[in-house]
Amino acid sequence: MLPRETIATAQIPDGEELTLIRHGRDFIIMLGREELMGTRMQFSEEQLAELTIAELSALAPRILIGGYGMGFTFRAALAKLPDKGEVRVAEIVPEILDWAKGPLSHLTRDALDDPRGEVVLCDVAALIDDANDGTCEKYDAIMLDVDNGPDGIVRDTNDRLYTRTGLSKAKEALNPAGILAIWSAAPDHKFTRRLKDAGFAVEAREVRARPNNKGPRHTIWFARKT
Numbered sequence: 001m002l003p004r005e006t007i008a009t010a011q012i013p014d015g016e017e018l019t020l021i022r023h024g025r026d027f028i029i030m031l032g033r034e035e036l037m038g039t040r041m042q043f044s045e046e047q048l049a050e051l052t053i054a055e056l057s058a059l060a061p062r063i064l065i066g067g068y069g070m071g072f073t074f075r076a077a078l079a080k081l082p083d084k085g086e087v088r089v090a091e092i093v094p095e096i097l098d099w100a101k102g103p104l105s106h107l108t109r110d111a112l113d114d115p116r117g118e119v120v121l122c123d124v125a126a127l128i129d130d131a132n133d134g135t136c137e138k139y140d141a142i143m144l145d146v147d148n149g150p151d152g153i154v155r156d157t158n159d160r161l162y163t164r165t166g167l168s169k170a171k172e173a174l175n176p177a178g179i180l181a182i183w184s185a186a187p188d189h190k191f192t193r194r195l196k197d198a199g200f201a202v203e204a205r206e207v208r209a210r211p212n213n214k215g216p217r218h219t220i221w222f223a224r225k226t
Helices: 043-054 072-080 094-101 124-133 155-161 164-172 187-196
Strands: 004-011 017-023 026-033 035-036 062-066 086-091 117-121 139-144 176-183 200-208 217-225
Touching: 004 094, 017 035, 017 094, 035 124, 043 062, 043 072, 043 155, 043 176, 043 200, 062 072, 062 124, 072 117, 086 124, 094 117, 124 139, 124 155, 124 164, 155 164, 164 176, 164 187, 164 217, 187 200, 187 217
Parallel strands: 062 086, 062 139, 086 117, 139 176
Antiparallel strands: 004 017, 017 026, 026 035, 176 217, 200 217
């Protein structure tokens, strides 16, 4: 059995410690004893970007992603984004970008140098607020993958993103017909109802963790501003 090797650790503001682990050829980011993401099961995080962008009608979509992680969603968004589109990523842990440029550089490649993309070290809620108060333009899509679902497991303050108030703020930060897409490790029928109560037209799709139709089944909510 291959041993697990700890490569680096990082402290989440107001949260627990993240650990970057190498397991043979694979890399995993752990939160305590819980696996947040890994290179063996990245397909559903890529689908978060690909399926969302496929639903957009804007010719030059403006996109906000909550959470960089290993960059799966960010890179998938850049791959599908028109030349004049923009992607902003909110990441609260500076070391995540150090990992992207260091031990995970074989994944990152030149993504962080793409002029269409920008990674901002801040809470995604702050960028949503900026769009609402006019500090920046509104978005055609907001993609959230900052937890393993609509619960603030990474840090308690993330809970506000999934409340009725938080969802209303995300809706207001979207352009007409914009989409709020949220990744989850499991379905949550109560959260589907909460999205509908916030005024979204909602579709929940089940996506496999691996492209060969294997691995765990993950859920992505596509909530369209009507």
